[in-house]
Amino acid sequence: MDLNVIWFILITVLFTGFFVLEGFDYGVGMMMFGRPQNERGQFVRAIGPVWDGNEVWMITAGGATFAAFPHMYATMFSTFYIALFLMLLALIMRGVAFELRGKFKASDWVDFWDYSIMFGSFVPALLWGVAVTNLLRGVAIDPQMHFVGKFLDLLSPCALVGGIFFVLLFAFHGANFLLIKIADKGLLHELQQKSLRLGLSTLLAYVMFAAAAAHDTDILAKLSTVIFLGLSIAAVIASCAGAHSGCGCKAFASSTLAIVFLTVGFFNALFPRLMVSSLMPQWSLDIYNAASTPHTLLLMTGAALVFVPIVLCYQFWTYKVFKARVTPQDVSYH
Amino acid sequence: MDALILSRLQFAITTIYHFLFVPVTLGLSIFVALLETWYVNSGSYEERIKLKKLVKFFGTIFLINFAMGVVTGIVQEFHFGMNWSEYARFMGDIFGAPLALEALTAFFIESTFIGLWIFGWDKLSEKVHCLCIWIVAFGSNLSAFWILVANSFMQHPVGYAIENGRAVMTDFVELVTNPYVVGEYSHAFFAGITTGGFLVIVVSAWKIATDDVSREMFVRTLRRATLYTLVGLLGVMGSGHMHAQYLAQANPMKLASFEALWETENPAPFAVVADINQEAGRNDSEILIPKMFSFMVHNSFDGEVKGINDLQREAVEKYGSGYYIPNDVRGMFWSFRAMIGSGGLMLLIVLATGCLVFFQRTKIREHLCCLKMMPLLLPLPFIANSVGWYIAEAGRQPWIVVGLQKTAVAVSPNLSANEVWLTLIGFTAIYLFLAVLAVFAAVMFIRRTKITEEEA
Numbered sequence: 001m002d003l004n005v006i007w008f009i010l011i012t013v014l015f016t017g018f019f020v021l022e023g024f025d026y027g028v029g030m031m032m033f034g035r036p037q038n039e040r041g042q043f044v045r046a047i048g049p050v051w052d053g054n055e056v057w058m059i060t061a062g063g064a065t066f067a068a069f070p071h072m073y074a075t076m077f078s079t080f081y082i083a084l085f086l087m088l089l090a091l092i093m094r095g096v097a098f099e100l101r102g103k104f105k106a107s108d109w110v111d112f113w114d115y116s117i118m119f120g121s122f123v124p125a126l127l128w129g130v131a132v133t134n135l136l137r138g139v140a141i142d143p144q145m146h147f148v149g150k151f152l153d154l155l156s157p158c159a160l161v162g163g164i165f166f167v168l169l170f171a172f173h174g175a176n177f178l179l180i181k182i183a184d185k186g187l188l189h190e191l192q193q194k195s196l197r198l199g200l201s202t203l204l205a206y207v208m209f210a211a212a213a214a215h216d217t218d219i220l221a222k223l224s225t226v227i228f229l230g231l232s233i234a235a236v237i238a239s240c241a242g243a244h245s246g247c248g249c250k251a252f253a254s255s256t257l258a259i260v261f262l263t264v265g266f267f268n269a270l271f272p273r274l275m276v277s278s279l280m281p282q283w284s285l286d287i288y289n290a291a292s293t294p295h296t297l298l299l300m301t302g303a304a305l306v307f308v309p310i311v312l313c314y315q316f317w318t319y320k321v322f323k324a325r326v327t328p329q330d331v332s333y334h
Numbered sequence: 335m336d337a338l339i340l341s342r343l344q345f346a347i348t349t350i351y352h353f354l355f356v357p358v359t360l361g362l363s364i365f366v367a368l369l370e371t372w373y374v375n376s377g378s379y380e381e382r383i384k385l386k387k388l389v390k391f392f393g394t395i396f397l398i399n400f401a402m403g404v405v406t407g408i409v410q411e412f413h414f415g416m417n418w419s420e421y422a423r424f425m426g427d428i429f430g431a432p433l434a435l436e437a438l439t440a441f442f443i444e445s446t447f448i449g450l451w452i453f454g455w456d457k458l459s460e461k462v463h464c465l466c467i468w469i470v471a472f473g474s475n476l477s478a479f480w481i482l483v484a485n486s487f488m489q490h491p492v493g494y495a496i497e498n499g500r501a502v503m504t505d506f507v508e509l510v511t512n513p514y515v516v517g518e519y520s521h522a523f524f525a526g527i528t529t530g531g532f533l534v535i536v537v538s539a540w541k542i543a544t545d546d547v548s549r550e551m552f553v554r555t556l557r558r559a560t561l562y563t564l565v566g567l568l569g570v571m572g573s574g575h576m577h578a579q580y581l582a583q584a585n586p587m588k589l590a591s592f593e594a595l596w597e598t599e600n601p602a603p604f605a606v607v608a609d610i611n612q613e614a615g616r617n618d619s620e621i622l623i624p625k626m627f628s629f630m631v632h633n634s635f636d637g638e639v640k641g642i643n644d645l646q647r648e649a650v651e652k653y654g655s656g657y658y659i660p661n662d663v664r665g666m667f668w669s670f671r672a673m674i675g676s677g678g679l680m681l682l683i684v685l686a687t688g689c690l691v692f693f694q695r696t697k698i699r700e701h702l703c704c705l706k707m708m709p710l711l712l713p714l715p716f717i718a719n720s721v722g723w724y725i726a727e728a729g730r731q732p733w734i735v736v737g738l739q740k741t742a743v744a745v746s747p748n749l750s751a752n753e754v755w756l757t758l759i760g761f762t763a764i765y766l767f768l769a770v771l772a773v774f775a776a777v778m779f780i781r782r783t784k785i786t787e788e789e790a
Binding site for chain 1: 397398400401402404405406408409411412414415416417419420422423425426427428429430431433434435436437438439441442443445446447448449450452453454457458497502503504506746747748749753756757760761764768771772775778779
């Protein structure tokens with residue numbers, strides 16, 4: 001296996017970590033829609049200690065892409081310019097909101113920041129769905145690896161279905177996270193029903209996404225991808241069963257697996273390409289024409305193999321420290 | 335205005351804004367860690383309650399600042415791909431590595447341990463909790479190191495080769511041990527200590543003047559903060575001087591532009607003020623201290639210092655025809671003076687405050703008026719930090735990577751001016767809006783929080 005393949009796998013790992021961990025953070029944020037303030041406080045408290053560390057998975061995925069596949073980083077980020085701008089605005093408001101919402105007890109102040117968290121979670125979930133779909137569907141990339149299309153080209157029906165699918169999947173995943181983090185029995189019961197409904201909607205969106213992607217892309221061209229996506233759909237169903245039977249652990253573990261299989265399946269379909277050119281297949285970016293030199297790839301492989309396990313250890317420890325369920329009394333203004 | 339100049343403006347605005355918060359994070363994280371160490375090792379019950387409140391007090395200010403720094407930092411990482419795709423292609427093999435290492439080795443630990451610190455007061459033992467803030471401080475300062483490794487390459491490329499039209503890394507150790515990093519990192523580190531310390535001075539002074547019940551504790555933080563800031567200021571001056579001497583060899587064009595020295599001279603005078611005429615390549619009038627610039631560079635009153643016009647001729651010989659002089663010598667000249675002036679003023683203030691809290695402690699009540707005015711001085715470190723980065727980056731122009739790539743060819747070719755206008759206005763607007771809210775939240779918090787012996 002050459003270094004380029006190893007780095008493709010590492011990028012897959014980083015994006016998987018990002019979608020699994022930030023997935024439930026975004027989901028919890030979206031679950032705040034329509035809930036009263038004291039419940040929103042409990043939701044925020046549930047992800048409070050960990051969201052910042054989770055977000056670094058995205059930053060690392062971006063930085064690692066820059067280091068290992070600089071042309072992908074350059075083409076992807078300049079292509080999705082407006083989308084990333086909107087995503088950044090959302091992430092800025094969301095990040096500050098976690099810190100500032102508790103600084104005053106005034107209801108309007110808390111509401112304002114809670115809406116920042118809600119939209120700041122919804123917008124990135126949607127845009128990542130759109131962006132990821134476009135990587136595979138193809139965008140107008142010329143032989144110099146420059147995007148020559150328009151912003152609106154990125155909003156094809158297929159990509160929008162991908163966006164909605166991501167929103168529902170993350171919301172479902174977030175609801176399942178709350179099932180293992182909330183202590184209040186009454187609230188838990190409501191969340192359980194909500195999770196089940198979201199799970200069934202996710203399933204529907206999954207089928208629509210698969211159909212749209214099968215029509216627009218070559219996502220089903222490899223048998224291995226079909227298997228991964230099949231496993232992912234099975235995991236969504238298992239997760240729904242978990243939510244139905246009131247077993248939060250099963251629901252959350254299964255939706256985690258659903259995201260893992262989806263991400264792996266997606267990158268498997270993309271391999272060895274990184275970004276498809278809709279103009280000419282041979283203008284696509286792949287793990288060879290977009291890569292750094294073997295010297296840099298080797299160096300970064302060493303760094304990743306040393307540091308990623310260390311990160312996993314202390315992040316795992318953090319989850320252990322904060323494993324207790326959140327009670328309504330935990331929500332204090334600090 | 336085209337996408338290039340707008341992208342430059344956007345990068346300048348967002349970086350300077352980001353760097354309002356970064357030095358506070360660098361310096362205040364260490365100060366809070368020191369405070370918590372003091373708390374953990376303190377004796378009596380009443381003292382412990384007050385010290386814990388004090389740690390949480392400065393911790394909360396730190397956290398508001400930290401959140402602003404984190405969210406504005408993501409923008410900076412995305413910028414290299416969004417607006418500077420050709421730079422990312424040309425430099426990715428070199429620049430991506432420190433950026434990815436920054437995320438892997440520094441962002442992860444600071445972001446994970448900050449969560450543990452905020453929510454772990456009752457879940458971790460005191461010592462482990464204290465260790466968490468030390469780890470956050472370490473992570474923050476390590477992340478500054480990696481980003482300055484990346485920046486130093488842009489200022490002074492080492493350990494590279496040019497292959498197939500792009501820069502590739504040949505020696506990682508050389509990249510990390512770039513002598514430019516030493517000057518840049520030590521200067522930024524001590525600037526962080528200074529900024530964090532000065533913030534504590536200002537907040538403590540204001541609390542002493544306005545909050546009778548908490549006064550005693552803030553006198554104690556004021557004493558510590560003056561020492562802390564003094565260390566920072568001496569460090570920042572020493573490292574700045576060292577780095578300027580190093581610039582005489584590494585990037586003489588930048589140094590000559592700081593001082594608006596147009597012609598090579600031996601000995602070279604120092605211009606206190608100058609009316610700079612960039613078009614004509616000279617100063618129309620100036621007030622000079624003879625031999626002083628030579629002394630600053632060579633530690634001796636003789637010695638040649640190269641001037642801008644000669645360096646331009648050398649650059650033309652080396653790189654072909656073109657204009658290699660930073661296009662804002664006037665701005666750099668005055669920014670440099672603003673930086674030195676702010677630093678000098680801070681030193682006087684810190685010394686005066688130190689005299690008050692160490693030698694005139696009983697008379698502190700007679701000076702409450704003065705202490706109450708201290709917040710007016712808070713902009714000083716932030717001005718110094720901002721203009722400091724301005725001269726560092728404006729002095730690199732017209733290059734984005736000195737000698738290797740020009741800024742003009744680094745911009746993303748697919749961007750229209752309208753798109754960049756949109757994002758420029760968007761970022762600026764949201765940044766201004768958040769600055770108001772964050773400062774408001776911080777000021778109200780400082781105003782209402784009391785450090786007393788009562789249990790919280």
